[in-house]
Amino acid sequence: MGGTNPYINYPHLEKPTQTFKVRFLPMDKVVEVNPEKLPYAETGLPGSLLDIALAHDIAIDHACGGVSACSTCHVFVKKGVKSCNEAEDFELDMLESAPGNTVESRLSCQCVPNGREDLVVEVPGWNRNLARETEP
Ligand code: FES
Secondary structure (H helix, E strand, C coil): CCCCCCCCCCCCCCCCCCCEEEEEECCCEEEEECHHHCCCCCCCCCCCHHHHHHHCCCCECCCCCCCCCCCCCEEEEEECHHHECCCCHHHHHHHHCCCCCCCCEEECCCCCECCCCCEEEECCHHHECHHHHCCC
16 A cells, blocks of 8 residues: 545645655664655655665554654654655644644654754654564
């Protein structure tokens, strides 16, 4: 499964026009995002934090396939959230049921940076896919 939820009207998303970096914590992995390569795949909104993470072997759970129907892709955007699309009501509703919800919480499949800032994103322990992290 992947792509977008047909029952949700997606807001206009501003695509990045310049290269930017995302530092994923706690693994402290910095990835450089070239806008010409986006989207990397079809999981989550095009160019979403989930799309970026999965393309760089950062395993974030995404039980619904990135269509905003679960909260397993929950992350904390510690820096650079102003360069991302605003969370829509359906995302906020989903986050309300997510463990550890804070003002920094976003669904990584719905959070799309515009590239004007570098970001720092923390993946909570309960959403890290440990099975994939142990692969060689
Ligand atoms: S993967 Fe299900 S809401 Fe993001």
